[in-house]
Amino acid sequence: MKNDEISVKTTIFQQYRFGNYFQKQPMRSLLVLAVVCGFMFQTTAQVKKTMTSRAPLRPNPYHELPLGAIKPHGWLKEMLLRQKTGSTGQLDKLYEPVMGARNGWRGGDGDQWERGPYWIDGLLPLAYILNDKELIAKTKPWIEWTLNSQQPDGYFGPSKDYGPERGLQRDNSRDWWPKMVMLKVLKQYYSATGDERVIQLMTNYFRYQLKELPNKPLGHWSFWATYRGGDNLMIVYWLYHITGDAFLLDLAEIIHKQTFDYTSAFLKREMLATKGSIHCVNLAQGFKEPLIYYQHHPEQKYLNAVNIGFADLRKFNGMAHGLYGGDETLHGNNPTQGSEFCSAVEMMFSLESMLEITGQVSFADHLEKIAFNALPAQATDDFMYRQYFQQANQVMATHTIRNFETNHHGTDVCYGLLTGYPCCTANMHQGWPKFTQNCWYGTQDGGLAALVYSPSEVNTTVDGTGVRVVEETNYPFGENIKFTFTLGKKASFPFHLRIPAWCKKASIRINGALWKEVDCNQIVPIEREWKSGDVVELALPMHIFRNTWYENSVSIERGPLTYGLKIGEEMKLVKNPRPEGYGGDSFYEVRPATPWNYGLIRTDDDKLQERFKVEVRGKANSYPWNLENAPVVIKTKAKRIPSWQLYNDMAGPLPYSMTYQMEAAEKEEEIELVPYGCTRLRVSEFPVVE
Numbered sequence: 001m002k003n004d005e006i007s008v009k010t011t012i013f014q015q016y017r018f019g020n021y022f023q024k025q026p027m028r029s030l031l032v033l034a035v036v037c038g039f040m041f042q043t044t045a046q047v048k049k050t051m052t053s054r055a056p057l058r059p060n061p062y063h064e065l066p067l068g069a070i071k072p073h074g075w076l077k078e079m080l081l082r083q084k085t086g087s088t089g090q091l092d093k094l095y096e097p098v099m100g101a102r103n104g105w106r107g108g109d110g111d112q113w114e115r116g117p118y119w120i121d122g123l124l125p126l127a128y129i130l131n132d133k134e135l136i137a138k139t140k141p142w143i144e145w146t147l148n149s150q151q152p153d154g155y156f157g158p159s160k161d162y163g164p165e166r167g168l169q170r171d172n173s174r175d176w177w178p179k180m181v182m183l184k185v186l187k188q189y190y191s192a193t194g195d196e197r198v199i200q201l202m203t204n205y206f207r208y209q210l211k212e213l214p215n216k217p218l219g220h221w222s223f224w225a226t227y228r229g230g231d232n233l234m235i236v237y238w239l240y241h242i243t244g245d246a247f248l249l250d251l252a253e254i255i256h257k258q259t260f261d262y263t264s265a266f267l268k269r270e271m272l273a274t275k276g277s278i279h280c281v282n283l284a285q286g287f288k289e290p291l292i293y294y295q296h297h298p299e300q301k302y303l304n305a306v307n308i309g310f311a312d313l314r315k316f317n318g319m320a321h322g323l324y325g326g327d328e329t330l331h332g333n334n335p336t337q338g339s340e341f342c343s344a345v346e347m348m349f350s351l352e353s354m355l356e357i358t359g360q361v362s363f364a365d366h367l368e369k370i371a372f373n374a375l376p377a378q379a380t381d382d383f384m385y386r387q388y389f390q391q392a393n394q395v396m397a398t399h400t401i402r403n404f405e406t407n408h409h410g411t412d413v414c415y416g417l418l419t420g421y422p423c424c425t426a427n428m429h430q431g432w433p434k435f436t437q438n439c440w441y442g443t444q445d446g447g448l449a450a451l452v453y454s455p456s457e458v459n460t461t462v463d464g465t466g467v468r469v470v471e472e473t474n475y476p477f478g479e480n481i482k483f484t485f486t487l488g489k490k491a492s493f494p495f496h497l498r499i500p501a502w503c504k505k506a507s508i509r510i511n512g513a514l515w516k517e518v519d520c521n522q523i524v525p526i527e528r529e530w531k532s533g534d535v536v537e538l539a540l541p542m543h544i545f546r547n548t549w550y551e552n553s554v555s556i557e558r559g560p561l562t563y564g565l566k567i568g569e570e571m572k573l574v575k576n577p578r579p580e581g582y583g584g585d586s587f588y589e590v591r592p593a594t595p596w597n598y599g600l601i602r603t604d605d606d607k608l609q610e611r612f613k614v615e616v617r618g619k620a621n622s623y624p625w626n627l628e629n630a631p632v633v634i635k636t637k638a639k640r641i642p643s644w645q646l647y648n649d650m651a652g653p654l655p656y657s658m659t660y661q662m663e664a665a666e667k668e669e670e671i672e673l674v675p676y677g678c679t680r681l682r683v684s685e686f687p688v689v690e
């Protein structure tokens with residue numbers, strides 16, 4: 001390839017508008033397609049606003065499609081609609097003192113730190129994915145104020161000194177950190193609208209950073225920016241792809257040098273093996289930094305560092321929900337340690353970013369693990385309340401000080417708007433919208449890729465023609481995924497499918513005929529000429545498997561889902577006795593209504609499928625994430641362990657699963673396991689008894 005611009009055949013705006021039309025006017029679309037396609041093909045080359053890869057940056061194997069090109073269906077759409085009617089759609093009213101008109105990012109005299117940008121970082125993609133006028137209107141005052149806030153020296157955003165709060169030094173008016181969040185917001189806004197003011201603002205701001213950073217480095221005001229510089233760096237590279245301004249590469253080097261050195265920390269291995277060594281959200285965000293930088297410096301050590309980092313994170317701190325003990329600093333793998341909501345959504349965003357850059361299957365597997373397990377469990381069904389920390393073994397979610405590194409007056413595991421600390425109240429909204437946006441990608445070889453699975457559709461332009469692919473599936477509960485193609489005219493391009501590592505043997509059918517049986521842990525490109533009506537069916541057979549965790553406990557898993565003990569849940573709204581402190585006026589506590597202290601009966605591998613009986617309860621409901629609607633349950637035999645009791649409103653010390661003659665009840669009982677994401681209380685890492 002040449003050293004200049006490499007077009008990847010994707011036109012942001014034409015594609016988006018065309019896609020919308022296609023969706024709304026299916027009957028007339030074929031006629032229109034015939035007329036429009038030739039025009040589309042030409043504009044792809046002519047229009048400046050193409051997604052491009054520009055040397056010397058390495059062309060990534062996958063690239064994001066314009067915001068709005070991917071639409072959720074089925075349960076995924078229901079999640080986004082619940083966000084709209086829940087807290088995402090009304091945080092300005094629910095949390096008015098911070099998110100209302102007085103917020104500094106709307107020109108007011110109020111909060112000017114991360115929380116406003118955090119909220120918009122989730123609200124904006126939600127608004128444009130749903131194409132919801134009301135939600136788009138809510139983002140406008142933030143976007144417009146921000147775009148108009150630029151000062152002659154290039155700085156943008158609020159610039160009032162807000163005192164020595166939050167660990168910040170004085171004269172913090174130009175703290176680098178909150179701007180990093182707003183840069184991510186603006187990138188998405190540009191993807192949806194093509195508003196050129198974004199490019200100008202970023203160019204001016206990055207010139208300002210280039211000038212200022214040598215004297216006021218990322219850590220000048222707070223350590224947050226030092227640990228989260230990867231988010232800044234990724235936008236610098238994104239802008240370079242668009243403008244090709246050489247100074248951006250100089251700035252990128254400065255930002256990389258001033259950012260905490262995750263590459264060395266992962267390679268040296270001490271940090272992730274040491275409790276308290278790093279803040280859990282810094283780690284979730286920082287994980288991507290080596291691979292963001294890899295785009296300009298494609299050296300193997302950056303890939304190695306991240307992969308070693310993930311293996312160590314799993315080994316020393318990992319839990320069955322896909323995240324790690326971090327409450328708030330790193331805190332080992334005891335399943336009663338907490339995992340912060342911000343860790344879930346930030347780790348998801350990091351995995352999405354790394355997937356695009358590498359196409360590595362394990363990043364997509366890990367992303368699904370978090371999205372389908374930890375994420376739905378940490379918010380209420382109406383997306384109004386959430387936990388600050390969740391526990392992999394969580395048998396009581398009550399108002400009590402627990403063995404966390406940080407407690408907020410004991411409110412951290414209660415479900416509320418403001419329980420724990422308010423960062424999650426603001427930051428949790430990005431999870432599902434960005435997940436939706438990352439179900440589909442354009443490929444470097446000019447095709448389409450479905451790398452993360454959920455009911456959805458994509459509308460885009462490939463090989464010069466409009467393409468719509470509808471993905472119908474009960475995934476992650478069901479094993480089959482059906483893709484139906486509609487095209488303006490026949491077109492040849494590769495269609496990439498991911499085969500997860502947990503799947504032993506997958507099969508792909510095209511128009512009813514078996515095309516190929518394929519092994520796990522790879523991405524399979526299907527190269528052919530596509531036409532309207534083509535159907536690809538991917539079967540990913542799911543079997544029961546186990547993983548081993550803290551004290552040799554085991555998790556029961558099937559496909560991307562971890563299963564937890566179904567525990568009766570009694571939810572009660574309680575008043576906060578210290579509303580002036582942390583937690584808000586009131587919140588929900590959850591108490592167990594049925595026993596939880598079960599051990600699984602030791603089972604050999606060859607008996608696993610027969611001892612754990614899977615019951616599929618029909619099609620996934622529009623909202624599958626609660627006990628009532630759980631689309632799949634697993635039944636098995638277990639014994640209670642009388643000595644395993646509550647301690648401090650938590651499951652007491654986990655019995656060690658190699659204990660000779662561990663005391664357990666004589667009687668076997670049948671227990672029901674449900675998908676982790678359907679639970680508010682659960683045991684997901686079980687002791688094993690004879």
Ligand SMILES: [Zn+2]
Pocket residue numbers: 340341342343421422423424425427
């Ligand atoms: Zn948080």
